[in-house]
């Protein structure tokens with residue numbers, strides 16, 4: 001029997017932990033977002049990121065990828081301009 | 092959903108050194124710290140990792156969340172493994188081109204691995220040791236370690252008629268690191284992400300053995316809401332409960348830089364010890380009766396002593 005002792009880099013990304021979310025999910029108001037990047041630093045999943053697009057006031061806004069979001073709410077509680085709202089699932 | 096709120100169409104670029112899909116709890120402080128550390132160290136880094144949540148949650152066989160070379164071995168092994176890696180890098184002439192990081196929880200660091208960490212430090216190996224301090228053996232169900240703070244409720248220090256939680260004081264790991272004459276010894280809190288990044292950068296710019304201890308709330312172990320991880324990590328610092336210090340060549344240098352105002356995560360008289368303790372179930376028993384008040388006064392004294400010892404204000 002051959003047992004592999006190594007794993008390919010970053011392979012857990014195939015596990016979509018978004019299905020852990022039970023109650024709430026984050027929604028970024030792209031017009032309120034000032035592009036500070038705090039959500040990117042605090043998200044435990046590392047899935048808040050700059051979209052590369054700008055809002056009407058010229059700020060590069062961020063998004064959260066719900067495929068892996070566990071709904072912890074840290075991005076929303078740390079956002080300095082309250083641009084992120086935790087919404088009830090299914091709404 | 093209005094159009095301006097639509098964030099569904101964007102896909103995460105997965106540009107961090109630590110990928111998602113790991114099984115850390117929602118709101119885990121350790122995994123936030125791990126990502127900050129790995130991103131700052133960059134791809135030219137080899138990591139040895141002790142047993143604990145940082146390993147269990149990121150490397151479910153046959154997958155890994157890490158993008159850089161990363162090796163797990165038994166609790167006491169990551170420090171000597173780093174020595175072996177350094178020896179191999181030397182043979183290849185790469186010892187100045189690759190960062191060697193050792194990662195362990197508080198159980199792995201304060202208790203189980205301490206003898207071999209001491210050896211690595213004594214040999215003066217060019218490594219950065221990262222201890223993510225969540226103040227107990229969290230992965231196996233919240234047993235106390237020698238980093239568990241006084242009066243905390245863990246599964247091995249349950250409060251009751253004869254006890255108010257852990258009766259031992261937290262081990263002074265900073266003092267132990269300093270006793271090894273390391274060129275760099277510091278603490279940080281995950282509640283201040285920029286300070287974590289700055290300290291990893293600083294440490295990696297220094298040759299020799301470095302020690303960085305990062306305060307990382309554990310959601311189920313401390314009994315907090317996932318959304319409160321950063322708040323609790325900050326109020327620990329602001330109340331003086333968890334001293335943020337930085338020593339270069341044995342000299343306390345951080346008084347101004349890392350402490351700063353409350354915004355930077357420094358101590359502020361405005362945050363009481365109660366404010367730190369209250370949101371955590373591990374301290375809930377202290378808010379029941381008059382005896383609890385006396386215990387809280389003892390914890391306040393520990394914080395006051397920290398403030399004085401490390402000149403935090």
Ligand SMILES: Cc1ncc(C[n+]2csc(CCOP(=O)(O)OP(=O)(O)O)c2C)c(N)n1
Pocket residue numbers: 121142143144145166195196197198199200225227228229230231236
């Ligand atoms: C020698 C040995 N003893 C005990 C265990 C069981 N064990 C696995 S993870 C863990 C907890 C480690 O605690 P810590 O280092 O603080 O990391 P945390 O889980 O808190 O992240 C324990 C006790 C083990 N794997 N090996």
Ligand code: SF4
Pocket residue numbers: 025026042043044045046047048064065068069070071072073074075076
């Ligand atoms: S709710 Fe938590 S997991 Fe989801 S995007 Fe925000 S910080 Fe990340």
Ligand code: SF4
Pocket residue numbers: 114115116118119120121122144148225229230308309310311312
């Ligand atoms: S048990 Fe604690 S340290 Fe472990 S993954 Fe969960 S929150 Fe993180």
Ligand SMILES: [Mg+2]
Pocket residue numbers: 196197198223224225226227228229
């Ligand atoms: Mg621990």
